[in-house]
Amino acid sequence: MTDTVENARATPAMRQPHAALGLTDEEYERIASHLGRRPTESELAIYSVMWSEHCSYKSSRKYLRQFGEKAPPSAALLAGIGQNAGVVDIGQGYAVTFKIESHNHPSYVEPFQGAATGVGGIVRDILAMGARPVAILDSLRFGPADAPDTRRVLPGVVAGISFYGNCLGLPNIGGELVFDPCYSGNPLVNALCVGVMRHSDLKLAKAKGPGNRVVLFGSPTGPDGIGGASVLASASFGAGSESAKRPNVQVGDPFMEKLLIECCLELYAEGVVVAIGDLGAAGIACATTELAAAGGTGMAVTLDHVPLRDRGLGPAAILMSESQERMMAIAEPASLPRFMEICAKWDVPATVIGEVTSTGTLDITWQGVKVAELPPQTAAEGPLYDRPARRPASQDKLRLDLPHLPAAPGGDQLRADLLALTGSPAAAAKNWVTEQYDRYVRGNTVLAMPHDAGVLRIDEESFLGIAIATDGNGRYCLLDPYAGTQLALSEAYRNVAVTGAVPLAVTNCLNFGSPEDPAVMWQFAESVRGLADACQALGVPVTGGNVSFYNQTGTQAIHPTPVVGVLGVLADVRRRLPSGFAAPGETIMLLGNTRAEFGGSLWTFFCQGHLGGLPPEADLPGEQRLASVLAGSAEAGLLSSAHDLSDGGLAIALAESCLSGNAGCSVVLPGEAFTMLFSESAARAIVSVRTGAESRFADLCADRGVPAVVLGTTGGDELDVSGQFTVPLSELRAVHERTLPELFD
Amino acid sequence: MARKIGIITFPGSLDDADAARAVRLAGGTPVPLWHADRDLRGVSAVILPGGFSYGDYLRCGAIAAHSPLMAELIPAARAGLPVLGICNGFQILCEAHLLPGALTRNERLRFINREVTIKIENCGTPWTLNLAENEEVTLVLKSGEGAYVADAATIKALESAGRVVARYAGGAPNGSLDSIAGIANEAGNVVGLMPHPEHAVEALTGAGTGGRGFFESIMTAVFTA
Numbered sequence: 003m004t005d006t007v008e009n010a011r012a013t014p015a016m017r018q019p020h021a022a023l024g025l026t027d028e029e030y031e032r033i034a035s036h037l038g039r040r041p042t043e044s045e046l047a048i049y050s051v052m053w054s055e056h057c058s059y060k061s062s063r064k065y066l067r068q069f070g071e072k073a074p075p076s077a078a079l080l081a082g083i084g085q086n087a088g089v090v091d092i093g094q095g096y097a098v099t100f101k102i103e104s105h106n107h108p109s110y111v112e113p114f115q116g117a118a119t120g121v122g123g124i125v126r127d128i129l130a131m132g133a134r135p136v137a138i139l140d141s142l143r144f145g146p147a148d149a150p151d152t153r154r155v156l157p158g159v160v161a162g163i164s165f166y167g168n169c170l171g172l173p174n175i176g177g178e179l180v181f182d183p184c185y186s187g188n189p190l191v192n193a194l195c196v197g198v199m200r201h202s203d204l205k206l207a208k209a210k211g212p213g214n215r216v217v218l219f220g221s222p223t224g225p226d227g228i229g230g231a232s233v234l235a236s237a238s239f240g241a242g243s244e245s246a247k248r249p250n251v252q253v254g255d256p257f258m259e260k261l262l263i264e265c266c267l268e269l270y271a272e273g274v275v276v277a278i279g280d281l282g283a284a285g286i287a288c289a290t291t292e293l294a295a296a297g298g299t300g301m302a303v304t305l306d307h308v309p310l311r312d313r314g315l316g317p318a319a320i321l322m323s324e325s326q327e328r329m330m331a332i333a334e335p336a337s338l339p340r341f342m343e344i345c346a347k348w349d350v351p352a353t354v355i356g357e358v359t360s361t362g363t364l365d366i367t368w369q370g371v372k373v374a375e376l377p378p379q380t381a382a383e384g385p386l387y388d389r390p391a392r393r394p395a396s397q398d399k400l401r402l403d404l405p406h407l408p409a410a411p412g413g414d415q416l417r418a419d420l421l422a423l424t425g426s427p428a429a430a431a432k433n434w435v436t437e438q439y440d441r442y443v444r445g446n447t448v449l450a451m452p453h454d455a456g457v458l459r460i461d462e463e464s465f466l467g468i469a470i471a472t473d474g475n476g477r478y479c480l481l482d483p484y485a486g487t488q489l490a491l492s493e494a495y496r497n498v499a500v501t502g503a504v505p506l507a508v509t510n511c512l513n514f515g516s517p518e519d520p521a522v523m524w525q526f527a528e529s530v531r532g533l534a535d536a537c538q539a540l541g542v543p544v545t546g547g548n549v550s551f552y553n554q555t556g557t558q559a560i561h562p563t564p565v566v567g568v569l570g571v572l573a574d575v576r577r578r579l580p581s582g583f584a585a586p587g588e589t590i591m592l593l594g595n596t597r598a599e600f601g602g603s604l605w606t607f608f609c610q611g612h613l614g615g616l617p618p619e620a621d622l623p624g625e626q627r628l629a630s631v632l633a634g635s636a637e638a639g640l641l642s643s644a645h646d647l648s649d650g651g652l653a654i655a656l657a658e659s660c661l662s663g664n665a666g667c668s669v670v671l672p673g674e675a676f677t678m679l680f681s682e683s684a685a686r687a688i689v690s691v692r693t694g695a696e697s698r699f700a701d702l703c704a705d706r707g708v709p710a711v712v713l714g715t716t717g718g719d720e721l722d723v724s725g726q727f728t729v730p731l732s733e734l735r736a737v738h739e740r741t742l743p744e745l746f747d
Numbered sequence: 748m749a750r751k752i753g754i755i756t757f758p759g760s761l762d763d764a765d766a767a768r769a770v771r772l773a774g775g776t777p778v779p780l781w782h783a784d785r786d787l788r789g790v791s792a793v794i795l796p797g798g799f800s801y802g803d804y805l806r807c808g809a810i811a812a813h814s815p816l817m818a819e820l821i822p823a824a825r826a827g828l829p830v831l832g833i834c835n836g837f838q839i840l841c842e843a844h845l846l847p848g849a850l851t852r853n854e855r856l857r858f859i860n861r862e863v864t865i866k867i868e869n870c871g872t873p874w875t876l877n878l879a880e881n882e883e884v885t886l887v888l889k890s891g892e893g894a895y896v897a898d899a900a901t902i903k904a905l906e907s908a909g910r911v912v913a914r915y916a917g918g919a920p921n922g923s924l925d926s927i928a929g930i931a932n933e934a935g936n937v938v939g940l941m942p943h944p945e946h947a948v949e950a951l952t953g954a955g956t957g958g959r960g961f962f963e964s965i966m967t968a969v970f971t972a
Contacts (some may be wrong), residue, residue: 171761257802441945445765
């Protein structure tokens, strides 16, 4: 029998399964006090999904406020946190919206569909802002490359992203691929989407205007991922739990999503949409409460009108279903016929399921009875927790456990280490993955992998464009979550800067263990504080993001892994700098200071299996100065390539610039060889200077206070480190390219 | 007269904007054609662009081949209208029986996106007029089902009549029979090509400019007669 509002009033003492839905006793009491009675079954479903960690950010909101409080003044920000995604002004009337989101837990359970629907979800977020999605990036982290489970998860995840993104016609222009034992059983699948619109097209998710219709359009609703967000993403994996969760993962239909994209863009262009929201985690429950709460209005919805794939679904299941490829729009009655006509043109089923009211409550009926009547704000906002956070005692031991560095290794050893790192899964060529992604579609991709950032042309006449990169380093963050997060931002900022772009704004995906563990909560607090402080120092605001907790198996959490995305603007993409050496006979220069910094480095991790000490020092003023030199010299046409130094230091950067440009180089190390080659000091890059521009470039570096030293010259078919070793490019390439095919073919 | 080249958009077409750009760069006027209309809008040639028409459901190109506009296009193509199918467009032309054979899953069963060099073997079609025999051009291959297959008699007929328009230089990366990258119908006006010439028309954003020749050819073929 259907549990109605009337019935809930009449049976106050009826026991309800709130604990099984992930609600604590205290939360259940709070719901009852909001309603003045016990919740109905449908209301309990709504609150349970809306108050899940995934939807409510109940453990993280306390900290995330800093992104707003410490935000640097920025004229570029058109919409910020709280919307589906932040919106940034890039000039000439264009606005760009971008956001990164996790789909970690579903991708472990069912790699292909988990990753595919992760792409689908973030694309709908961008679409809901009024923008045309124009590109995606993916940040992937797995257990050891040779672990059997990685062989199960990685090919499926890559195929899922390839399937969904390619079928949508979105170029995949970058991302990361990282392997570390800490991600065994907890892979991280973070997908970023970028969209473009005219300023005037910005849509905000607010249901306004009583009498306006609520339209549900896209795929029909089925029993997909019911409780997925609350149950799956808000609980740790433990022994024996996997099989029970398997049916919860949603199945993606990128064809319907492609139709939704074109349909929505035509609806926007025709001006028939008052407000729009996407249906992601928590489905109709989330879309109705959030649209109504943001509009400060009420809403009346009749669930019988929701097109179903499975007639057996009851009201609670319809509300919680996470069936993919659905959107909810508010439309004026007068524009409804045109709205429906456009949906029909694109073969997108659309149904009016209710209307905006002035009651201030969300009223839901099913089969003639009222199954929910609640103030939408109470569901949309959720509780706020101040969970215990405590720096773990083990942190000191970790920091004192310094790497053991070799005493003056000879050239042969340095050569062997260079080749080992070049072929290590972390630094090896990623073609096995990136060749499965369409990078050319839409015809505006200027740079994609293996370059440091993806670069897109936005305007075909003016050549205005954007650059975007994502970075994160769990090892640095384990050693020091505050500095490690600043280093993640620094690297993404630098990766955008080396293309010649000016960094503008930041998005983030904060992947952590259980917030119920005080040590994890401490990592999270330090990480957010580090990111907010660094964004302030670099003058780039956070425009939005996502938190993924419970990335742990048993009591073993992943390394704290904030993944940071940075968006930059290029006034003319024809001036962008590639990462590979472009022409022979050019001077190679090293920018920035190199100190002996090996804590958390790729060399100690891969060559010694060691993780301890302190990460490199974050040098935010240094990053800013470096970015200013790179943007200035790109604009003035002084450089033909630039490449950032990060994992594996100068050694890997030189190898990558040689391989990417298919040109050799001869360098003289300006210091102790081992440190110069493998240290991971921040705020550094290598550049090749156009012949004739050497003195102008040196002057620019001096003017902006960026240390610059001549390393050598491009050309030949070897990587030659004077007095130390020589590696033929053919050998370097073979080592670089064979690793992933050997592991995954 | 306007140099009108039609580009069909099916639900799920993706490279229609790219094909339109390529036509513009060659000096033509791209005319969007909608799959549900029964109107070729007086164009002088038609391009079926890449993508996943109808989500590739049933088989790649199978549903698109039965769309209302194809009912207009098929007789027009049989009567000599120049038609180029790229990638998914090639698949649709095979499903519509304007070209023989079929395109099946890549050898390694994975999507492949990479630059490929093809060798032009037939420059007698309206889409390859401006290219030279044995000329090598670099285009973009991006497909999951790009391996060309046909029965032995069909392959023999294609080979003996010189209807293999282009072959992958240095071997097919996807398992195509005889390294076939593109074929023509008997009359030569209908061409299917698996790699994408429209992704090689600008050095800034594509695989060089080797794809321009296909679009310049059609301008020569239909507007200088």
